[in-house]
Each structure stands twice: as C-alpha cells, then as structure tokens.
Amino acid sequence: MSDVRKVQVGEVQLAYRVWGDEGAPPAVLLHCLGEDGEDWRGVVGRLAGTHQVYALDLRGHGHSDWPGEYGIERWRDDAIGFLQALGLARVTLVGHSLGALAALL
Numbered sequence: 001m002s003d004v005r006k007v008q009v010g011e012v013q014l015a016y017r018v019w020g021d022e023g024a025p026p027a028v029l030l031h032c033l034g035e036d037g038e039d040w041r042g043v044v045g046r047l048a049g050t051h052q053v054y055a056l057d058l059r060g061h062g063h064s065d066w067p068g069e070y071g072i073e074r075w076r077d078d079a080i081g082f083l084q085a086l087g088l089a090r091v092t093l094v095g096h097s098l099g100a101l102a103a104l105l
Contacts, residue, residue: 004037013064024052027054028091030102039096
C-alpha cells in the first residue's frame with residue numbers, strides 16, 4: 001500500500017501515490033472521470049516492477065483540491081504542472097478515459 005502524498009500545482013494541491021524503485025523510469029497514471037489514483041491499484045504491481053509509478057488524483061477527485069471548477073484543459077495543465085513540480089522530464093504517460101484525453105492534450 002502506498003501513502004497519499006500532496007504537491008502544490010498552481011492554486012491546487014494535487015494528491016498522488018508512488019510505487020516502485022526510486023530511480024526507475026517514471027510512469028504517470030491519469031484516471032477516468034469520477035475515480036482517483038486508487039483506480040490503478042490492479043495494474044500497479046506489474047508496472048512497479050519496471051517503473052516508478054505515480055498515480056495522480058486529478059483536481060476535483062480523490063484527495064486533490066476541488067477549487068469549484070474543472071475541465072479537460074485544467075486537468076491537462078495540472079498534469080503538466082505535476083510533472084514540473086516533481087522534476088519528471090521524460091515519463092511514460094498512461095490515461096484511462098478522461099485521463100487519456102488529458103494525456104493526449
């Protein structure tokens with residue numbers, strides 16, 4: 001089990017979980033609408049064998065802040081800000097449904 005961590009990105013605090021060895025190639029997971037980083041629990045075990053896995057709670061979801069509004073561009077910007085805040089330059093980015101749209105943008 002991974003503890004929930006938080007990082008400030010712009011006006012919101014975003015929650016995330018981390019699995020795997022520090023120094024392994026990073027993989028960032030973006031969940032679907034109405035879920036959170038826990039949505040990835042079923043696949044983390046395999047990914048964490050080869051990557052350091054970050055499962056983000058997008059704004060308005062899970063343990064992340066809900067500042068009153070959200071949208072696909074905000075989720076995209078939050079994901080970019082998350083990468084910058086943690087100093088993650090090159091990542092494998094995986095999205096499910098809404099998370100895939102944010103990843104694509």
